[in-house]
Amino acid sequence: MPGTRSSAPADSAPDAGALLNLSVHSLPSPDGDARAAARTRRGRWQMVAVLLVCAAPVLGSYLAYFGARPGASTNYGDLVAPPRPLPAALPLLDLDGRPVAAAALRGQWLLVVVSGGACDAACERRLWLQRQLHETLGREKDRLDKLWLIVDAAAPRRETLQAIGGAAAGPAGLAPTTVLRIDREALAPWLAPTAGSALQGHLYLVDPRGDWMMRMPPAAEPARVKRDVDRLLRASAGWDRAGR
Helix, strand or coil: CCCCCCCCCHHHCCCHHHHHHHHHHCCCCHHHHHHHHHHHHHHHHHHHHHHHHHHHHHHHHHHHHHCCCCCCCCCCCEEEEEEECCCCCCCEECCCCCEECHHHHCCCEEEEEEECCCCCHHHHHHHHHHHHHHHCCHHHHHHEEEEEEECCCCCCCHHHHHHHCCCCCCCCCCCCCEEEECCHHHHCCCCCCCCCCCHHHCEEEECCCCCEEEECCCCCCHHHHHHHHHHHHHHCCCCCCCCC
């Protein structure tokens, strides 16, 4: 009709304030998002703190030995970094052919000799050095075990077993040496020689968690090996106790 407006009445238009309120109330709260993010960050830091507390004793002992000795000479043995953990499925056998669980080696420091069962003169020297080092530790010797790993099928001589306390008729008062068999190839994920050296040429030091962490040079000097062992035992005194 002439003179009639086609637009809607002014009072029927949506209220601008209502639209604004609707838009604002339909958005997520920035404060809520910030609180959730803060809780997530706090939870992550708490988890990191728990892990650090659990690892602190071991890390602290290694730091005390390797990093907190101003003016001290360097360690004699080769530090294995990172340490190699004891494989759970290491196929160990006793001398009667019975399986031995790898976990049985945990709980003590280990000084390890590796060789064939026939044990030549160089092998006998390492077994002698192993025994002497253990005996000179005095009251700390109960924290370290002697381990001989035989990597072939040869039978060890009874005289050798007796000399190291690995047989029932060993020397009186001598702590026995644990003697186990393992295939050389199966041992490779845990222990290894330096480049150009033979596996049986070293003494190996393993911590109570089963981590191989130091390798002594071939033809090692007894006094220098003992110094390394003494320092490690002192550094770990806060978390390591004798006995498995």
